[in-house]
Amino acid sequence: MQHTVSSGNMIYNTLGKSGILVSKLSLGAWVSFDDQINLDTAYALMTRAYQLGCNLFDNAESYANGKAETMMGQAFHKGLKEGVWTREDLVLTTKLFGGTRGDRNTCNSKGCSRKHIVEGMQASLKRMELEYVDVVFCHRPDPLTPIEETVRAMNHVIDRGYAYYWGTSEWSAQEITEACRVADVNGLIRPLCEQPQYNIFHRHRVEIEYEPLYRDFGLGTTIWSPLAWGILSGKYSGKHIPEGSRLSLEKYKWLKDTAFSEREWQIEKTDQLKPLAQELGCTVAQLAIAWCVANPNVSTVITGATKVEQLEENFKAMDIVPKLTPEVMERIDKVVQTKPDYGSEMKMARRIRGLES
Template sequence: MQYRRLGRSGLKVSELSFGSWVTYGNQVDTKSAVDCMAAAWDAGVNFFDNAEVYAKGMSETIMGEALKQLGWRRAQMVISTKFFWGINDGPNEKNTLNRKYLMQAIDGSLKRLQLDYVDLVFCHRPDPHTPIEETVYAMSDMITQGKAIYWGTSEWSADEIRAAYEIAERHHLHKPVMEQPQYNLFARERVEREYARLYADIGLGTTIWSPLASGLLTGKYKDGIPADSRAAVKGYEWIAERVTDPAKVAAVEKLRPIASDLGCTISQLALAWCLKNPNVSTVITGASRVSQVHENMKALDVVPKLTAEVVKAVEAATAG
């Protein structure tokens, strides 16, 4: 495992990291979480990603209990959470980034995670109804209070990120350090083009999610939806629609011979392709079984095999 700096910050995160979206509280219990996290840790993973909204707080609760059982030194771990959607229905408790919500949300997450602080905290989506200045002050105060170390955004536009950065700089506040965008062979525009100037201009780091396009880039959906897949989870029907798109399923099949020639799986090829991008700080992987963790980690061995010729073939196969 190699470790990359999170943008221009001094924080080092493992190239491959481990996230709990969909799985924790929906597909796995605490024992499975402990087993999967331990397998990732043994492979060198130091960053574990979470969010308040995942399984309505249950994901944080499960991860908190798993961390307690695993007993790792706090200084070794990089733990994140994210805020926007909320887990309650009050007018200041959902779909907002106002100061009142954020100050309460961080306390709730820390309690569920059984931690004194998180390393990374994200604004999970932009909030058009709250002034960016109010959000920036709240996130900066969260860091000043010692409840988080770095803050950033998730799926914000380049203009919104730049606005937040400039507000923080103007008022001498803690600046946003990272963004968590979707990035995979079928979703490239934002990371490769929209954010292009932000990497050099403000030192933006990225913790990319859905590198396998919700499982589409595993190749396992060519014959339908397996019962044990995340696309079969109730409430995630939109994933089922995405991973069964005939054109994309056909494109994934074009990757099969390329992966075979490299001696890897389609998913390992897709993860390795993400890692080839120098502006990717870490690739968040997910797993509900230890065997999946082991398979994902083997993507590290594929990266050196991705010559310019191989990359060209991979991108041609999945071009829309």
């Protein structure tokens, strides 16, 4: 069970079944660091986020092929030098799996094997100029590596002082359960948290599949893509692509093609949410972020930004959370029609197990 404290306008939760506190809103480096912004902007974003109560900053070895870690590390050390924060003030995280060389990765320079986890962790720390990160995630499940090997490798990383905690990202409930059981049987440390995609359009895993994990293992969650790849920002209405936005980048052409074809319905639903957002006195992006924050099983929501003004607007979502009454949440569900049918799924599961006719 999460424990919660407040400071100013920010809420802090214990991350999973641990004593470490993380802010309900955090800042991530995906797409923006190096691909869209330079070091000065990264430092300005991290500094302003910290001033607004954010203490968790998320990264991955594969973001900009390692350059995002380098940039975040440089920004962190600049803040350290200027007295903005101390190392103890921040929760710095990264993720291992994809390597740093894109298509040029060799077969052993990615994945969740002991070899890559140890070598990848050392390389990440070198890029960030850190002695340790607070949490290291397995960025994806690795079908080639036994889960026991991954669990033991993550425990080795923790034993060596390279990280304090470990977690998973986009793992199934079955895979996380197996990792926890392996850890329990062998007296090892369980994964503390999972980093799944979660937003108004993408709900099943967090709301249904992981439900037993919150209860049985105290699993924490660090949510990515609360704005559904930017669609819930509302800026792509009418298939308009603002200059400098994520979908305008050639590197993410596949994302634009997806958004304007199979995800076109999400753009339409976002437009339908705008009147409700206006009633609440917020943008549709703030509404979407607040909606994620309101889930009690969400430890932190990872936001992204390319401008300080954008970050400040996103963080105003904390003002909207108290306005999300059951009635408002029901109105959101009626608009988007994406709420998983928990009752029907449980009934089907019982039938499969032969517990009901």
